[in-house]
Amino acid sequence: MTLSRRDFAKRSAFTGAGVVFAGSVGVLAGAPGALAQEAASGGPGYGPLRPDPAGILALPAGFSYRVITHSGVTRLESGEYTPSNHDGTAAFEGRRGTTLLVNNHELKGPRSGWKHPVPLAEGLVYDPAAAGGCTVVEVAGHGEHVAEWVGIAGTSTNCAGGATPWGTWLTCEETEDKAGEHGMTKDHGYVFEVDPHDRRAARDPKPVKALGRYAHEAVVVDPARGHLYLTEDASGPNGLLYRWTPPGGFRHGRGRLRTLADDAGVLQAFRCHDSGGRFVDDLSRATRPGTVYGVDWVDVPDRDARTVSVRKQFGEGRITRARKLEGMWWGDGGAYVVASYAREESPVQHDGQVWFYDPRRRTLTLKVRFGVNAHPEQEGAFDGPDNITVSPHGGLVVAEDGEGVQHLFGALADGRTYPLARNELNNGTPEKPEYSEFTGVTFSPDGRTLFANIQEPGIMLAITGPWRRQGGRDC
Numbered sequence: 001m002t003l004s005r006r007d008f009a010k011r012s013a014f015t016g017a018g019v020v021f022a023g024s025v026g027v028l029a030g031a032p033g034a035l036a037q038e039a040a041s042g043g044p045g046y047g048p049l050r051p052d053p054a055g056i057l058a059l060p061a062g063f064s065y066r067v068i069t070h071s072g073v074t075r076l077e078s079g080e081y082t083p084s085n086h087d088g089t090a091a092f093e094g095r096r097g098t099t100l101l102v103n104n105h106e107l108k109g110p111r112s113g114w115k116h117p118v119p120l121a122e123g124l125v126y127d128p129a130a131a132g133g134c135t136v137v138e139v140a141g142h143g144e145h146v147a148e149w150v151g152i153a154g155t156s157t158n159c160a161g162g163a164t165p166w167g168t169w170l171t172c173e174e175t176e177d178k179a180g181e182h183g184m185t186k187d188h189g190y191v192f193e194v195d196p197h198d199r200r201a202a203r204d205p206k207p208v209k210a211l212g213r214y215a216h217e218a219v220v221v222d223p224a225r226g227h228l229y230l231t232e233d234a235s236g237p238n239g240l241l242y243r244w245t246p247p248g249g250f251r252h253g254r255g256r257l258r259t260l261a262d263d264a265g266v267l268q269a270f271r272c273h274d275s276g277g278r279f280v281d282d283l284s285r286a287t288r289p290g291t292v293y294g295v296d297w298v299d300v301p302d303r304d305a306r307t308v309s310v311r312k313q314f315g316e317g318r319i320t321r322a323r324k325l326e327g328m329w330w331g332d333g334g335a336y337v338v339a340s341y342a343r344e345e346s347p348v349q350h351d352g353q354v355w356f357y358d359p360r361r362r363t364l365t366l367k368v369r370f371g372v373n374a375h376p377e378q379e380g381a382f383d384g385p386d387n388i389t390v391s392p393h394g395g396l397v398v399a400e401d402g403e404g405v406q407h408l409f410g411a412l413a414d415g416r417t418y419p420l421a422r423n424e425l426n427n428g429t430p431e432k433p434e435y436s437e438f439t440g441v442t443f444s445p446d447g448r449t450l451f452a453n454i455q456e457p458g459i460m461l462a463i464t465g466p467w468r469r470q471g472g473r474d475c
């Protein structure tokens with residue numbers, strides 16, 4: 001059903017009330033040091049970040065971290081080293097007070113190209129030529145390492161994904177490689193389900209082809225309606241936001257997605273329009289936080305992209321695009337969606353947007369926008385949001401994947417942001433420092449521990465400290 005202009009005008013007026021931010025994050029991002037100064041002077045957050053003598057993670061006073069896994073250092077139960085390139089992660093409640101963390105490893109292409117690929121655990125391999133996959137990490141307390149094992153292997157470029165309401169992890173392949181390309185022996189670009197509680201559930205891995213084959217980034221599940229929403233990180237042309245509607249009579253649950261037929265349900269791409277009914281070709285057009293778009297959904301012609309990539313199957317003017325559609329998280333009755341940045345491939349340049357999709361009103365609201373950061377190497381300016389989570393302490397926590405300095409930072413409903421952590425692990429030289437992105441930001445089930453990864457070389461961290469309420473829950 002398509003929203004009428006009258007219906008959309010009513011809904012956007014209601015949804016937009018109170019969400020026009022008091023301060024544009026784009027302005028703050030252009031003023032290096034402003035955010036840290038604000039936190040130090042009693043603003044949001046926990047104060048300025050303090051350098052780490054160990055050279056890994058700068059944190060506010062009173063906070064500490066623990067290294068859980070470190071590629072090439074820690075080992076799996078099988079004796080092999082922890083794989084590299086940590087990415088999307090989710091936390092689940094384990095037995096006897098433990099926490100289970102499913103950790104993606106974003107390893108693209110053949111295994112020979114990586115020093116520490118995901119081991120080919122017996123019965124858990126999709127394509128023996130592929131280097132990626134997931135591990136499951138069991139921790140006790142606030143990050144004491146207990147064990148790590150393979151959740152799935154032989155997949156490629158496992159970037160983000162999403163936790164399900166039934167307690168599993170959907171890992172997403174950010175690639176479109178087919179069998180015979182880049183050394184692969186099977187087609188890739190799918191979503192797979194990993195059950196952290198049952199090591200047998202992922203045996204003989206089967207992709208959920210009903211969700212389409214494209215450069216997947218993240219996925220969330222609407223627990224009330226059963227829809228799945230998925231982002232695509234691609235360019236030439238820019239990627240899409242998708243919605244999958246389950247077939248009639250289908251009931252979600254552990255392992256049920258893999259029982260679906262390849263063409264089960266309906267996969268659609270989003271099409272946005274403004275309050276005047278005018279089509280919006282690209283999300284970068286929105287420059288003011290509080291902007292509200294109506295959303296319609298357009299059927300995907302060939303979800304398995306046998307000859308043409310899914311995002312290229314739509315004629316001009318049929319769907320809305322966005323560069324670097326990245327992390328998503330379900331919270332507050334809808335999906336938070338990140339567009340990491342936009343450059344020459346987009347109508348308007350920016351260094352990040354955070355949107356909120358309300359499935360009940362079928363509206364998409366711009367919550368946070370970062371202007372182009374002219375000095376990414378300087379402390380105090382954020383850019384390139386990527387993985388995201390809703391904080392139990394209010395607002396959002398975002399993993400930065402920009403240029404220069406890399407942070408974990410918080411974002412509040414009034415437009416204010418504050419630093420939580422800074423990556424101090426220099427992968428470059430003193431003259432030309434390089435800092436890997438943060439990934440996999442997620443809280444423990446009790447909300448007392450924040451887990452996050454440094455993608456390269458691959459380090460999982462547990463952060464604890466004097467958490468306190470930061471603004472309202474809704475961002």
